[in-house]
Amino acid sequence: xxxxxxxxxxxxxxxxxxxxxxLTAVLSVSIGIGAGKIVSILGPSGCGKSTxxxxxxxxxxxxEGKVLIxxxxxxxxLPSTRREMEEYRRKYQFLSPLANGMFRDRPKHDIAMIxxxxxxxxxxxxxxxxxFALKLRGVxxxxxxxxxxxxxxxxxxxxxxxxxxxxxxxxxxQRLALARALAVEPRIILMDEPFAAVxxxxxxxxxxxxxxxxxxxxxxxxxxxxxxxEAVYLSDEVIVFSPPPGSVRNVFPVASPRPRRRSDPEHADxxxxxxxxxxxxxxxxxxxxx
Amino acid sequence: xxxxxxxxxxxxxxxxGYFLRNALGSIFSLEFxxxxxxxxxxxxxxxxxxVVPKALVPPLSTVAAAFWELLxxxxxxxxxxxxxxxxxxxxxxxVATAIPIGILMGWNMAIRKRALPLFQLxxxxxxxxxxxxxxxxxxxxxxxxxxxxxIGAFYPILFNTYQAIKDTEPxxxxxxxxxxxxxxxxxxxxxxxxxxxxxxxxxxTGVAMGLVMLVIAEMxxxxxxxxxxxxxxxxxFQIPVMVVCMAVLGVIGWFLIEVLKFAxxxxxxxxxxx
Numbered sequence: 108x109x110x111x112x113x114x115x116x117x118x119x120x121x122x123x124x125x126x127x128x129x130l131t132a133v134l135s136v137s138i139g140i141g142a143g144k145i146v147s148i149l150g151p152s153g154c155g156k157s158t159x160x161x162x163x164x165x166x167x168x169x170x171e172g173k174v175l176i177x178x179x180x181x182x183x184x185l186p187s188t189r190r191e192m193e194e195y196r197r198k199y200q201f202l203s204p205l206a207n208g209m210f211r212d213r214p215k216h217d218i219a220m221i222x223x224x225x226x227x228x229x230x231x232x233x234x235x236x237x238x239f240a241l242k243l244r245g246v247x248x249x250x251x252x253x254x255x256x257x258x259x260x261x262x263x264x265x266x267x268x269x270x271x272x273x274x275x276x277x278x279x280x281q282r283l284a285l286a287r288a289l290a291v292e293p294r295i296i297l298m299d300e301p302f303a304a305v306x307x308x309x310x311x312x313x314x315x316x317x318x319x320x321x322x323x324x325x326x327x328x329x330x331x332x333x334x335x336x337e338a339v340y341l342s343d344e345v346i347v348f349s350p351p352p353g354s355v356r357n358v359f360p361v362a363s364p365r366p367r368r369r370s371d372p373e374h375a376d377x378x379x380x381x382x383x384x385x386x387x388x389x390x391x392x393x394x395x396x397x
Numbered sequence: 398x399x400x401x402x403x404x405x406x407x408x409x410x411x412x413x414g415y416f417l418r419n420a421l422g423s424i425f426s427l428e429f430x431x432x433x434x435x436x437x438x439x440x441x442x443x444x445x446x447x448v449v450p451k452a453l454v455p456p457l458s459t460v461a462a463a464f465w466e467l468l469x470x471x472x473x474x475x476x477x478x479x480x481x482x483x484x485x486x487x488x489x490x491x492v493a494t495a496i497p498i499g500i501l502m503g504w505n506m507a508i509r510k511r512a513l514p515l516f517q518l519x520x521x522x523x524x525x526x527x528x529x530x531x532x533x534x535x536x537x538x539x540x541x542x543x544x545x546x547x548i549g550a551f552y553p554i555l556f557n558t559y560q561a562i563k564d565t566e567p568x569x570x571x572x573x574x575x576x577x578x579x580x581x582x583x584x585x586x587x588x589x590x591x592x593x594x595x596x597x598x599x600x601x602t603g604v605a606m607g608l609v610m611l612v613i614a615e616m617x618x619x620x621x622x623x624x625x626x627x628x629x630x631x632x633x634f635q636i637p638v639m640v641v642c643m644a645v646l647g648v649i650g651w652f653l654i655e656v657l658k659f660a661x662x663x664x665x666x667x668x669x670x671x
Contacts, residue, residue, distance in 0.1 A: 161571075207578060
């Protein structure tokens with residue numbers, strides 16, 4: 108169970124002429140994501156959905172509000188007063204506030220994350236990428252390879268163990284990222300536009316792979332995307348973000364049972380409603396900006 | 398035990414073979430030999446035919462004779478050994494200090510803000526300007542020479558390492574952090590590997606600067622080394638000896654750069670095939 112309570116993220120910017128500026132990336136987002144669900148966060152580009160996902164992962168501290176995963180706070184919000192800020196700085200002087208600690212590998216939460224541009228490590232082989240993730244989760248050295256193998260086989264990388272990511276295609280790299288995330292057996296996987304950089308056919312295959320693996324494990328998946336098709340096909344619930352600053356515009360439950368067909372008329376109807384919402388928002392926004 | 402030993406030797410031999418093939422490949426390529434041999438012939442025959450004054454430009458054969466004389470009668474190999482010893486000591490100290498400091502500064506902003514300005518103020522001092530004060534502090538001898546080589550190699554390695562570590566792709570750090578990586582693991586498995594090419598490149602620059610300082614250091618003090626031979630040859634106006642010394646320095650520099658290139662090849666195998 109992931110619970111976001113009034114998440115706001117504000118970035119302060121110092122311009123070249125020393126004047127201060129600000130940008131509200133996420134504005135007061137409160138959502139709850141049930142265990143074992145697939146939930147998509149859909150929105151126009153620049154609406155703060157990636158920032159929101161990083162806050163869920165604990166990679167950024169929210170300006171206000173907090174994220175609870177099974178009742179445990181992910182990251183304290185940034186302090187608001189100057190004195191508290193000084194304390195916060197002193198506390199983290201030699202470490203980034205997102206750090207897990209100096210010497211001991213220990214994840215703060217049972218989360219895995221997949222990024223758009225396949226953040227698999229190019230200096231590690233396919234197998235090493237997965238065993239490295241297992242090492243960070245405290246799996247003993249002797250067990251790592253045998254734990255990694257079924258997941259690599261499952262995504263069709265069983266024969267490319269000693270290849271480097273630069274020798275793989277984009278789709279295979281993303282499969283490796285998927286295998287690496289699943290191998291640590293997390294309860295939650297956060298995905299930031301995971302299939303945006305691959306071609307349509309590969310994307311559809313990856314989506315089906317994901318559904319198959321989700322079926323087998325029952326983990327919670329939070330998926331950020333700008334692809335309406337993808338959101339409707341995969342999710343139990345589509346959360347639509349408004350144009351910046353990002354906040355929850357609408358929540359659409361997708362009730363149709365799995366396995367789903369891509370050409371389901373019910374989906375087409377839902378897609379039409381979501382896209383109409385986008386169109387309205389964009390038209391509405393341009394009235395203001397002109 | 399015997400089997401293992403043989404296997405180790407065989408592996409070493411094979412790697413040495415790879416190294417030689419890599420290093421000598423570019424010199425003994427057909428393309429380069431067709432340029433190099435005519436150049437050597439010009440060097441030999443232009444002075445002999447009187448096109449350039451023979452007293453100032455010694456032909457190749459004279460230089461070769463001087464090389465043989467230095468080798469057999471004036472302990473050239475000992476001089477080379479002494480120079481290399483000092484050089485590797487100075488460079489080793491520079492590598493062993495500059496890389497860790499560079500990594501710390503690139504990794505952490507709080508350390509960077511406290512340490513970087515100091516190095517930025519000291520680095521622009523041209524390394525040869527350290528010679529007088531070093532002679533007064535350390536006297537004339539090994540410590541002074543080692544220190545001068547260290548000073549020459551330190552800053553290029555430091556700044557390039559720091560820059561490369563600082564520019565580590567944030568998404569790699571983020572993905573390792575979500576899996577639970579501690580800062581030490583991030584340094585050992587993410588930062589260093591991401592920067593490895595730039596770090597080796599910085600050591601190459603360090604080698605070049607260190608060689609400059611080696612010659613300067615040996616010109617100013619000591620009774621051994623290539624730089625010393627060079628100055629001595631100047632005093633006796635032995636141009637062939639000077640040419641031999643320059644050629645020896647060139648070959649040493651070339652050899653060290655080739656060693657580093659080989660190390661890069663071995664360490665960043667993952668970049669090949671991109």
